[in-house]
Amino acid sequence: MARTNATNFSGALQFPYATAGTDIFKKEDVQTLALAVDQHDHTAGKGLAPPAGSITSGMIADGTIATADLANAAVTNAKLASDTARANLLTNGGFEIWQRGNGPFSTAGVTADRWNLVLSSSTMSVSKIASTIGAVGSSAQLAYTHVVYAELYQQMGAGGSQITELAGRTISLSARVKSTVASTVRLVVYDGTTSTYSSRNVGTGNEQLTLSVTLASSYAGNTPFFGVHLDTASCTVEVNDVMLVVGAQYADYAPLHPAEDLARCLRYYEIIGDASGFPLTQVYAGAAQNFAFPFAFKAVKAATPTLTKNGTWAVTNFGQPSPGYGGVSGFSATVTASSVGNAQFYTGGVAGVNFTAESNP
16 A cells, blocks of 8 residues: 655654555554654644744734734734725715815815815815726815915814714824825824824825824814825825724725715705705795794704805795704794785795705814
8 A cells, every 4th residue: 555654744653644545544544643643742833833924923022913812813903904894984085975066165164075175375276076096986186286285184073973982092094195296295183282194195196195193192172183284395186085994004995875975974064955946835924924944954963053044045925034043953944924925935946045054063
């Protein structure tokens, strides 16, 4: 019969094993194997080495792999890859929702939903464009004229519960960027005390910038924010796929379902009224009689919103409606009748005639 000695055991009592399917198995084979295993040295360092590059002592020493992790299957942040899906703490990270219009926005304030423009002597306009980097859909285009700096960021303040939950924790921010000029854009995290920046874009192509920061344990009464910072030279920058996750490992962008993406945005800004004529109210009124009509928000707001009437509403026997008496769930629009008879107000099917509720803490 054919027999071959073991290749991974070179001590005494070699235990041969059969190499042909027709070989007869004998009890002596088991006896030899048992004696060989009993004689094998099992002290530390005497077993087979792990495959090259799999686990090194340095990986244990620097915390990449904790000693305890070698004994279990726990998936710690250090073991994650960037393509492991995790929840994005930012709203509208893919720049798909632009309820205020497609821009350009060139004054300080909200641009795409939840994204704020801030200027320090420099000028910059923000516009919606078809994405050429990252996920298919929309991107934000930043047309920057350099003096000092400008930023496009998302803040987490009052009404954003994650702000207290992130205190003292390590977070990772990532984004896709493409600038017409090298070394002009970087990520920024302001934790209420300190601004921390990523490295700048290297060239003029599609790049992913990343930044990991351990946030302050107290925000000192200031509002933390996360975003992109432009300086050094005038340029045009495309930004897309911004992700903020807990832990030292950044995450590749994972698009939300469109319904969830919009629902997040509606928590902070909502338009009531559209070109179809909605809403329309109609009553039989007495002269100079006051009315209040309730409107419920599509999403509970982060804080009591600022209410605004936009445009000139179509009215019959009514003055212009005035929004007021609002909370986080809805508001009432008040209106006064001019005379006895049927009275109504509605948007008139005109774009831009509506109410807006702004709650951007």
